[in-house]
Amino acid sequence: MSVQAAARRPAFRFGFYESLFGIVVALFAVVTLVRFTRGLGATTNLSDQFPWGLWIGFDVLCGVGLAAGAFTLTAIVHIFNLHKFEPIVRPTVLTGFLGYVLVSMGLMFDLGQPWRIWHAIIYWNPESVMFEVAWCVMLYTAVLALEFSPVVFERLRLERPRRIIKVVGTPLVIAGVILSTLHQSSLGSLYLIVPEKLHPLWYTPMLPFLFFISAIGGGIAMTVLESYLSKRAFGRHLEMDLLEPLGRGMVVALGVYGLLRIVTLSGNGALAGLAHPGYEEGMFMIEFAIGVLVPVGLLIFDGVRSSPSGLIAASLCAVMGFVMNRLNISVTGMERAAGVRYVPSWMEITVSLGLVALGFAAFALAVRYLPIFPEAPAHAVTHPATAPGRAPARAALSPESET
Amino acid sequence: MSVGLLFDQTRCIGCGACSAACKEQNDLPLPIEERTTAYTWTVVEKENGANIRRLCFHCLDPTCVSVCPVAALTKTPEGPVVYDSKKCIGCRYCIMACPFGVPKYQWDRAVPVVGKCVMCIDRVREGKATACATVCPTGATMFGERDDLVREARARLVNEPGKYVDHIYGLAEAGGTGVLVIAGVPFASLGMKTDVPQQPLPLLTWQVLSKIPSFVMVWGVFLLGVHWITKRRAEVHDAELAGDDGGDDGMIRVVDDGGRRSGGKGEERR
Numbered sequence: 001m002s003v004q005a006a007a008r009r010p011a012f013r014f015g016f017y018e019s020l021f022g023i024v025v026a027l028f029a030v031v032t033l034v035r036f037t038r039g040l041g042a043t044t045n046l047s048d049q050f051p052w053g054l055w056i057g058f059d060v061l062c063g064v065g066l067a068a069g070a071f072t073l074t075a076i077v078h079i080f081n082l083h084k085f086e087p088i089v090r091p092t093v094l095t096g097f098l099g100y101v102l103v104s105m106g107l108m109f110d111l112g113q114p115w116r117i118w119h120a121i122i123y124w125n126p127e128s129v130m131f132e133v134a135w136c137v138m139l140y141t142a143v144l145a146l147e148f149s150p151v152v153f154e155r156l157r158l159e160r161p162r163r164i165i166k167v168v169g170t171p172l173v174i175a176g177v178i179l180s181t182l183h184q185s186s187l188g189s190l191y192l193i194v195p196e197k198l199h200p201l202w203y204t205p206m207l208p209f210l211f212f213i214s215a216i217g218g219g220i221a222m223t224v225l226e227s228y229l230s231k232r233a234f235g236r237h238l239e240m241d242l243l244e245p246l247g248r249g250m251v252v253a254l255g256v257y258g259l260l261r262i263v264t265l266s267g268n269g270a271l272a273g274l275a276h277p278g279y280e281e282g283m284f285m286i287e288f289a290i291g292v293l294v295p296v297g298l299l300i301f302d303g304v305r306s307s308p309s310g311l312i313a314a315s316l317c318a319v320m321g322f323v324m325n326r327l328n329i330s331v332t333g334m335e336r337a338a339g340v341r342y343v344p345s346w347m348e349i350t351v352s353l354g355l356v357a358l359g360f361a362a363f364a365l366a367v368r369y370l371p372i373f374p375e376a377p378a379h380a381v382t383h384p385a386t387a388p389g390r391a392p393a394r395a396a397l398s399p400e401s402e403t
Numbered sequence: 404m405s406v407g408l409l410f411d412q413t414r415c416i417g418c419g420a421c422s423a424a425c426k427e428q429n430d431l432p433l434p435i436e437e438r439t440t441a442y443t444w445t446v447v448e449k450e451n452g453a454n455i456r457r458l459c460f461h462c463l464d465p466t467c468v469s470v471c472p473v474a475a476l477t478k479t480p481e482g483p484v485v486y487d488s489k490k491c492i493g494c495r496y497c498i499m500a501c502p503f504g505v506p507k508y509q510w511d512r513a514v515p516v517v518g519k520c521v522m523c524i525d526r527v528r529e530g531k532a533t534a535c536a537t538v539c540p541t542g543a544t545m546f547g548e549r550d551d552l553v554r555e556a557r558a559r560l561v562n563e564p565g566k567y568v569d570h571i572y573g574l575a576e577a578g579g580t581g582v583l584v585i586a587g588v589p590f591a592s593l594g595m596k597t598d599v600p601q602q603p604l605p606l607l608t609w610q611v612l613s614k615i616p617s618f619v620m621v622w623g624v625f626l627l628g629v630h631w632i633t634k635r636r637a638e639v640h641d642a643e644l645a646g647d648d649g650g651d652d653g654m655i656r657v658v659d660d661g662g663r664r665s666g667g668k669g670e671e672r673r
Contacts, residue, residue, distance in 0.1 A: 112493020
């Protein structure tokens with residue numbers, strides 16, 4: 001059992017990562033103080049010409065996008081009923097939930113008056129993409145909390161609430177998928193209203209769909225990376241029989257995404273600029289190479305997909321390419337129209353790093369105290385078909401078993 | 404019927420009376436800055452030797468109003484686009500989205516709000532002209548019904564074709580704006596955005612947002628359908644594996660599952 005395994009390890013080691021974590025969190029605390037006493041101008045390199053920076057581009061756009069593994073995996077398991085993936089649902093839902101909590105925390109820094117965030121609940125503007133995103137993120141964070149709650153109930157041995165969640169399991173998963181589809185795509189829709197500002201290499205009416213499909217690719221890649229990091233941190237083995245098909249899924253998602261980007265770009269003539277690459281063209285080519293060409297090029301080979309190092313390298317590329325895409329849309333592609341260069345201040349970077357560090361710490365704590373990973377010995381997980389009884393009982397949600 | 408302003412660039416002498424009157428009317432702190440900020444809602448800038456006023460264009464279908472998640476920005480029936488600082492959460496989407504770069508933020512404050520020209524809404528509601536139009540010594544800024552102002556602008560372009568560039572800025576920009584500008588030099592040389600789309604920008608996002616209700620229903624039914632089909636398939640598959648008739652497999656799964664849970668605990672005890 002993971003709790004027992006954790007108990008065998010020393011309660012706290014002060015190693016390299018712990019020191020790094022301490023420094024980042026200490027700086028994060030200082031910057032937080034500056035941010036809320038001195039305001040955004042003293043903390044960030046934002047300006048009237050460049051009002052959205054790293055906190056929107058990375059903390060929000062990447063945070064939400066890379067947490068998409070949660071809805072993708074719950075859909076695979078509970079809508080497509082591919083139950084062999086159940087052993088990785090819990091860590092993925094946890095990653096998703098923590099991701100959304102961090103996005104909300106990031107918003108607290110970015111909003112000018114975060115204590116008014118509840119205004120979106122009472123002052124409505126259905127014409128606003130931001131209004132829709134606010135509602136979807138709010139509701140989906142609640143859905144993720146409910147999807148994760150059986151883990152907590154199980155730990156606390158609360159049978160009744162656990163059963164209630166199981167009964168509403170399928171509608172909950174479907175609501176989660178719908179909400180995710182809406183706001184993942186709407187983060188792209190945010191940029192539909194700036195056709196003359198966003199560089200044609202990134203502006204297209206297809207932005208909502210591109211954001212959705214790339215979030216699926218990025219979310220799956222994050223799931224693979226999270227499995228790898230868990231393996232390193234918690235001494236777990238890699239469930240290659242589950243991760244290999246995820247690699248296939250990544251090929252499909254990134255492939256559809258890549259083709260669609262090329263089609264839309266050849267349609268608006270932006271590709272012609274690649275003959276004489278400047279700043280934007282260079283950034284685009286790096287983004288497309290590491291985010292699409294390299295991972296797809298690697299993952300189409302069976303040998304790469306079924307080797308842990310190959311799959312992890314490809315996933316890392318996909319995640320970096322995803323991050324670069326969101327930063328290119330929110331920063332690189334907007335700079336020319338703004339007439340200014342935006343480089344985040346060290347304080348902006350500190351907040352983003354601090355949030356990531358807090359996310360890792362929260363994940364580690366959750367793994368230590370909650371039944372996140374299957375307790376089974378290696379054979380039961382690597383061959384779930386031979387032990388079908390174990391996986392469903394460990395899933396974050398298994399509504400079918402009660403209905 | 405909505406009101407607006409006509410700014411005739413050829414008549415502006417750059418005295419800055421409009422900026423001073425604006426500060427006083429709207430209780431804005433001095434000094435008058437060189438560019439518009441959250442504290443200076445209008446300025447006269449000198450671009451290539453020509454005077455040009457900067458202020459909110461008060462779009463007929465404003466981008467800022469459509470993007471604001473909490474409806475802090477609204478288009479009044481009178482014409483001015485106004486801002487309610489008490490609702491604003493500070494997302495700055497209006498600043499990011501405005502095709503004219505008008506809304507500005509109080510970056511220096513711990514409790515910041517947006518600042519932008521509100522076309523002296525209080526005066527307009529009292530039937531008065533804006534402060535800037537009232538004090539303008541040359542009539543470069545003129546207040547009135549937008550329709551009348553369009554007619555006036557057209558008349559000036561027709562009567563003195565040599566004096567003006569043949570374009571009324573704001574007639575079609577962003578779907579039309581309440582503030583109209585005519586000029587003696589090309590608008591690009593005045594530092595004005597000439598790549599602003601000719602149709603209202605909110606349409607671009609509304610095209611997507613308006614489809615959400617039907618999308619939710621179709622997508623929801625689709626997902627439910629997939630769930631239903633794949634679940635049934637799995638049940639049949641399980642039943643076949645178990646060599647069962649498949650009729651009561653739902654029951655069997657429940658019993659099965661209970662067994663699994665208690666089995667898990669049993670294993671631990673063992």
